[in-house]
Amino acid sequence: MNRLVVVGYGPTAHRLVETLLSRGFDGHVTVFGEEPLPAYDRVALTSYLQGVTLEELEYPELPGVVTRLSSRVTGIDRAAKVVTTEDGHAEPYDTLVLATGSAPFVPPVPGASGAFVYRTIDDLERIRQAASGAARGVVVGGGLLGLEAADALRGLGLDTHIVELSPWLMPRQVDEGGGSVLKGHISNLGLSVHAGVSLASIEPDRVVLSDGGVIDASVVVFSAGIKPRDELARDCGLEVGARGGIVVDEGMRTADPSIYAVGECALVGGMVYGLVGPCFTQAEVAVDRMLGGSAAFHGADMSAKLKLLGVEVAQFGAMEGALDVTYMDPVGGVYKKLFISDDARTLLGGICVGDAAPYTTLKPFVGKPLPASPSDLLFTGSAAALDLPDDAQVCSCNNVTAGAVREAICDGVCDVPGLKACTRAGTTCGSCVPMLKQLLEKSGVELSKALCEHFDHSRAELFDIVRVRGVTTFSELIAMCGRGRGCDICKPAVASILASLHNGHVLDGERAALQDTNDHFLANIQKNGTYSVVPRVPGGEITPEKLIVVGEVARDFGLYTKITGGQRIDLFGARVEQLPQIWKRLVDAGFESGHAYGKALRTVKSCVGSTWCRYGVQDSVGLAIALELRYRGLRSPHKLKSAVSGCARECAEARSKDFGIIATEQGWNLYVGGNGGFKPRHADLLVSDVPTDELIRIIDRFLMFYIRTADRLQRTAAWVESLDGGLDYLRSVIVDDSLGICASLEEQMERHVATYVDEWRATIEDPDKLSRFVSFVNAPGVPDPSIVFETERDQIKPVLIPLDRLGSPA
Amino acid sequence: MTVAELPARVWVAVCAYTALLPERGACALVEGHQVALFRTFDGDVHAIANLDPFTGANVLSRGIVGSRGEEPTVASPMHKQVFSLVTGECLDDPSVSVATYPTRVTDGRVEVGL
Ligand code: SRM
Ligand SMILES: Cc1cc2nc3c(=O)[nH]c(=O)nc-3n(C[C@H](O)[C@H](O)[C@H](O)COP(=O)(O)OP(=O)(O)OC[C@H]3O[C@@H](n4cnc5c(N)ncnc54)[C@H](O)[C@@H]3O)c2cc1C
Ligand code: SF4
Ligand code: FES
Numbered sequence: 001m002n003r004l005v006v007v008g009y010g011p012t013a014h015r016l017v018e019t020l021l022s023r024g025f026d027g028h029v030t031v032f033g034e035e036p037l038p039a040y041d042r043v044a045l046t047s048y049l050q051g052v053t054l055e056e057l058e059y060p061e062l063p064g065v066v067t068r069l070s071s072r073v074t075g076i077d078r079a080a081k082v083v084t085t086e087d088g089h090a091e092p093y094d095t096l097v098l099a100t101g102s103a104p105f106v107p108p109v110p111g112a113s114g115a116f117v118y119r120t121i122d123d124l125e126r127i128r129q130a131a132s133g134a135a136r137g138v139v140v141g142g143g144l145l146g147l148e149a150a151d152a153l154r155g156l157g158l159d160t161h162i163v164e165l166s167p168w169l170m171p172r173q174v175d176e177g178g179g180s181v182l183k184g185h186i187s188n189l190g191l192s193v194h195a196g197v198s199l200a201s202i203e204p205d206r207v208v209l210s211d212g213g214v215i216d217a218s219v220v221v222f223s224a225g226i227k228p229r230d231e232l233a234r235d236c237g238l239e240v241g242a243r244g245g246i247v248v249d250e251g252m253r254t255a256d257p258s259i260y261a262v263g264e265c266a267l268v269g270g271m272v273y274g275l276v277g278p279c280f281t282q283a284e285v286a287v288d289r290m291l292g293g294s295a296a297f298h299g300a301d302m303s304a305k306l307k308l309l310g311v312e313v314a315q316f317g318a319m320e321g322a323l324d325v326t327y328m329d330p331v332g333g334v335y336k337k338l339f340i341s342d343d344a345r346t347l348l349g350g351i352c353v354g355d356a357a358p359y360t361t362l363k364p365f366v367g368k369p370l371p372a373s374p375s376d377l378l379f380t381g382s383a384a385a386l387d388l389p390d391d392a393q394v395c396s397c398n399n400v401t402a403g404a405v406r407e408a409i410c411d412g413v414c415d416v417p418g419l420k421a422c423t424r425a426g427t428t429c430g431s432c433v434p435m436l437k438q439l440l441e442k443s444g445v446e447l448s449k450a451l452c453e454h455f456d457h458s459r460a461e462l463f464d465i466v467r468v469r470g471v472t473t474f475s476e477l478i479a480m481c482g483r484g485r486g487c488d489i490c491k492p493a494v495a496s497i498l499a500s501l502h503n504g505h506v507l508d509g510e511r512a513a514l515q516d517t518n519d520h521f522l523a524n525i526q527k528n529g530t531y532s533v534v535p536r537v538p539g540g541e542i543t544p545e546k547l548i549v550v551g552e553v554a555r556d557f558g559l560y561t562k563i564t565g566g567q568r569i570d571l572f573g574a575r576v577e578q579l580p581q582i583w584k585r586l587v588d589a590g591f592e593s594g595h596a597y598g599k600a601l602r603t604v605k606s607c608v609g610s611t612w613c614r615y616g617v618q619d620s621v622g623l624a625i626a627l628e629l630r631y632r633g634l635r636s637p638h639k640l641k642s643a644v645s646g647c648a649r650e651c652a653e654a655r656s657k658d659f660g661i662i663a664t665e666q667g668w669n670l671y672v673g674g675n676g677g678f679k680p681r682h683a684d685l686l687v688s689d690v691p692t693d694e695l696i697r698i699i700d701r702f703l704m705f706y707i708r709t710a711d712r713l714q715r716t717a718a719w720v721e722s723l724d725g726g727l728d729y730l731r732s733v734i735v736d737d738s739l740g741i742c743a744s745l746e747e748q749m750e751r752h753v754a755t756y757v758d759e760w761r762a763t764i765e766d767p768d769k770l771s772r773f774v775s776f777v778n779a780p781g782v783p784d785p786s787i788v789f790e791t792e793r794d795q796i797k798p799v800l801i802p803l804d805r806l807g808s809p810a
Numbered sequence: 811m812t813v814a815e816l817p818a819r820v821w822v823a824v825c826a827y828t829a830l831l832p833e834r835g836a837c838a839l840v841e842g843h844q845v846a847l848f849r850t851f852d853g854d855v856h857a858i859a860n861l862d863p864f865t866g867a868n869v870l871s872r873g874i875v876g877s878r879g880e881e882p883t884v885a886s887p888m889h890k891q892v893f894s895l896v897t898g899e900c901l902d903d904p905s906v907s908v909a910t911y912p913t914r915v916t917d918g919r920v921e922v923g924l
Pocket of ligand 4: 394395396397398425426427428429430431432433
């Protein structure tokens, strides 16, 4: 065999060719793909709508392989061993692999031709376009993919309805009890569920249901199952199943010895497998056979875990058994059920809604003796401490066992990226990554959380040490539990911890030496060594008098002046010795530090709100000012931003903030964990319709809990995502007080509020602190001669020394 | 720190020893050169050029002082490259280094040798 032709360029085709190459195949490979793109990660398709780029989704290029994109194969001549494409190209083969995948099933409903499906990047683009002018959407099908599509429509801003033929959602993964808990979650998120009905017809701008109901929607997406793309095989006389699928043997070969079929188009052992894990295994089996091996595909684990709309749903093993044990908490929205053999010894399977922990810990025990009593496993979560047998499957996407992972660890792999690289576990859906961490920890590998070479502790641990032992200086702390004299990583981190807990002046005593240059000079350094000045303008509201003072100061010191993205004014180009003079003028006019330089609260932006705006339902400016004044000066692991919008139109962009507030008729909705910047993330709804005092109490707790437990330079977005249990866990801690720490968090915030002092006022009033604001210790009056400006658009701009004139590398 | 064995050089007094804060830098203008001075935890005084070779800004005196292994260091406040206070070598990119100057303390005054 030296000419291999692959029809279809999806994940399975990619895996097949990749495996073939890695096993040293040196023949000629041609891959035909009907889509205009090379193979991409279809499992992660939805992330494309959330901003993940095509480059990130595409699989690595296959070296030495001819790939023909936008090229649909239309015929196979088995006698001549040639495939032909739509555009007339003919390609001879010695071995042919069909990896044509499947197509969404579109039921024969009147009007269905105007509807969308959810399978390719192209489909998503079409849906995105249609959604941009629409208000409401319908997803037909409430299974795994249907919910994913519904989430995507919701993300595109549509009021989304789900129509499911079965009496409950996700009938293939959960039973009726789980379905009812799931429906509660889905409805709470604002999606409407219509279960137990089908579609009667699709008309322009409305959908008619079998029970006579009508949904006025212009975007309809079908996600009602898949059908294997077996048309090529059928046309050339190969056997296909009654319900579709190219019939192959356990070696993935059709009745024609030169033709294999793998992936979602193949019917093996009477089954079509619609998950990527089994498809990959099939590809590997086929390769082994082509190279003369005897690998066989004997079915696969169809367990699934998904996290959609913040709800975890998982199913593993069998969905029935002689005995079952159920844990149900309708209030907390949790449903967990285990199926057990009649002798109550063997675990057969399980269903989880709202908490998928048992999936991770118990799936490897399917078919094995129960590691503890079922109720213990469901109630206490003690399963986390279980030891997995070597043959237990850890990663179902890539069929990796606990034994294989342990072997890699014995061979010296000591972190998750290393395990991913050498075993492939964790590289597909990612749901087994917690297991990998557990296996590493159990094997005695310490996952380093050390801050830097001077401390073996994480930021959160140092925070606790400082808090519990009452440490007040860096020297004390490094003598107690560190080594050396610190660095630019641990010093500012400890400075921030000390400031969060003790709120003294950042330039007091030894603390001055810990600060980054920005905190040290209470201003942001610029590329030419000058600084910027940003006075606080709470909520963006400013009197004409204060505006005039800012203008006068800028004019008198010749500073470049710009309105920032944070609703305030930035003055650039101040030399160190000018900073105190500038701030004296500003402080006298009633301004204070805006902490633009600190890992601290930045701005609380606001829209104009109900005072002026005809749509406003609450006073967003008033709340923004109150919040900015409450949390000003609060030092934190990273900067903190907030915004308040006066109604759901959201002019203040609150959902891009660490904590954002949107007014409702009844009160306020609080969103947390938003981020702009490098990796944008929309904030998640934490509580809704709360009155102002309760809102502030919850924000107090949120911020203090973040400050106590986050990593150094971890924004709230990354922190919320890193919490085990995510938003639900966060809510349980700071809303339901599950750890009993809320009183202490609030008290700590009260102490911050009570002891806040403007650090610029304190600085200009203290000659000792002022003495360091000079360009030169030996010539305090002399400005730095290397700082030079030119003029652009009537304002100054730095002139820099070209680096090549320094005789140094760029 | 003291380099008494080196050939005759000019010593320029720049400031009182106590004007330097422990583990913090300051800049002195010495015969037209910008010299970054650092007083480390053990009381030593080090001097290197103030010019950050990576950005062309005169700012090294404003970086964070610390240690890497046994070596006393400063991290540029611009893009955080770490320099040895003893040799001037950039520990993150040994192909780059900055000038160093000898220092001594005489009668409570810091002197820089040129
Ligand atoms: C001045 C301003 C740009 C402007 O002219 O509008 C600005 C300027 C700087 N930003 Fe920004 N950011 C400014 C609004 C923003 C915004 C928009 C906003 O806040 O509404 C964002 C995105 C929102 C967000 O943070 O989630 C933003 C995302 C960043 C980031 C990326 C953060 C991230 O999580 O990825 C950095 C880098 C960092 O903090 O590590 C950054 C860092 C910086 C620094 C501090 C970079 C530096 O170290 O020199 C800039 C210096 C400002 C100075 O010298 O005063 N700036 N920056 C804005 C000041 C707002 C203010 O009044 O305080
Ligand atoms: C939104 C979404 C989410 C999913 N989530 C998960 C998940 O969480 N976990 C999981 O395990 N699975 C998931 N899946 C399923 C998974 O994506 C599939 O199992 C996998 O893509 C199957 O790969 P394949 O290569 O066999 O088929 P496909 O991905 O369908 O690839 C087949 C390719 O062949 C091309 N083709 C077909 N006919 C021809 C022809 N005649 N000529 C040329 N090219 C042709 C098609 O255009 C297509 O590009 C998801 C699928 C979708 C759509
Ligand atoms: S968010 Fe609402 S209240 Fe605020 S300005 Fe916009 S429309 Fe007006
Ligand atoms: S289970 Fe999907 S990557 Fe491991």
